[in-house]
Amino acid sequence: MLSCDLCNGEAVIYQRHSNRHLCKKHFIRDFEKRIKYAVNKYKMIEKNDKIAIALSGGKDSVVLAFVLSKLYGKRRDIEFIAITIDEGIEGYRPPTVEIAKNIAKNLEIEHHIVSFKENFGLTLDEMVRIGEKKPCSYCGVFRKYLLNKTARELNATKLATGHNLDDETQTIMLNYIHGDIERLARLIPQRVQEDLILRIKPMREVYEKEVVIYGLLNGLPQDMNECPYSYFPVRAAIRDFLYEFENKYPGRKFSIMRGFENLIPCLKELYPQVKLNKCERCGEPTSKNICQACVLLDELKTKLEC
Ligand code: SF4
Ligand SMILES: [Zn+2]
Ligand SMILES: [Zn+2]
Known part of the structure; x- marks a missing residue:
């Protein structure tokens, strides 16, 4: 059994970045x-x-x-x-x-x-x-x-x-x-x-x-x-x-x-x-005039109608 480097309790993890073994209590604390x-x-x-x-x-x-x-x-x-x-x-x-x-x-x-x-x-x-x-x-x-x-x-x-x-x-x-x-x-x-x-x-x-x-x-x-x-x-x-x-x-x-x-x-x-605009369709913030969600929804609706 490997023990915790901070208290000698049973280690539950080896932390490679800190080169330490830690028990449950010390791992949770960390x-x-x-x-x-x-x-x-x-x-x-x-x-x-x-x-x-x-x-x-x-x-x-x-x-x-x-x-x-x-x-x-x-x-x-x-x-x-x-x-x-x-x-x-x-x-x-x-x-x-x-x-x-x-x-x-x-x-x-x-x-x-x-x-x-x-x-x-x-x-x-x-x-x-x-x-x-x-x-x-x-x-x-x-x-x-x-x-x-x-x-x-x-x-x-x-x-x-x-x-x-x-x-x-x-x-x-x-x-x-x-x-x-x-x-x-x-x-x-x-x-x-x-x-x-x-x-x-x-x-x-x-x-x-x-x-x-x-x-x-x-x-x-x-x-x-x-x-x-x-x-x-x-x-x-x-x-x-x-x-x-x-x-x-x-x-x-x-x-x-x-x-x-x-x-x-x-x-x-x-x-x-940059200051964001409000989407012309839905009013949500966007860097363009129409937001990407509205653009995608339009595409999908067009496909549905075909
Ligand atoms: S489709 Fe699946 S993998 Fe792709 S973003 Fe949505 S939840 Fe994540
Ligand atoms: Zn410990
Ligand atoms: Zn929109």
Whole structure:
């Protein structure tokens, strides 16, 4: 039995980046410390915030809801609500919607389930059958649209998502590799734009593996099923490369994150924030005249009429 480097109790994890074995108590303490560090660093949670948690019911969002309510749930000046988007993916989404319902109930968080079908008249499965675009192109646009709109209508001040260190560093590297520095600038935390609910990522300083272990140690449900439409070959290659690299040279994901953070002042200068318009059709914020959700819906309606 390997023992904890801090107390000699039984170790549950070897943290490569800190070269320490940690027991359950010290791992949980360390994990939560890094959540608080990220939250404080970017002032993610402030007095009088009403925070909408994007709760898909997948492992990351479940841990996010749990840890936020554990660390900040007792504060009277902060309110949490949860929003689940049901895209309408047969066989995949219904079980996670159930998990989301249960976790919100257990944590006593007001829960709102919003579906593609009710809002756009079509499930994602139907969109995929009718349209020509890749499933994730529809899903990404419509989900972001509904999360933002619902959070705003519920008077939320922030929208918390379950992105972890692995997700963030993959996206940073993906943007470098595509040479898409404008997209890289979109990752700058805490950029305020009218009608866009400020997004916060409290788990940006913890590894995906740690999220899984934290969930297991706290007896949280872990849905490991993958979306049937998931197809990200370049991201998967970057994920595998970073995994190997991190294994050989522990802590490099933190270096990637710190490198990106050092670039933020330059990125802000290169890409100052533009004032958003209101979509001429639906009134939601967009950089164009008509938002991407309305454009995609028009395309789908035209296909339906053919
Ligand atoms: S993988 Fe599935 S859930 Fe994720 S964006 Fe694509 S279609 Fe949506
Ligand atoms: Zn210990
Ligand atoms: Zn629109």
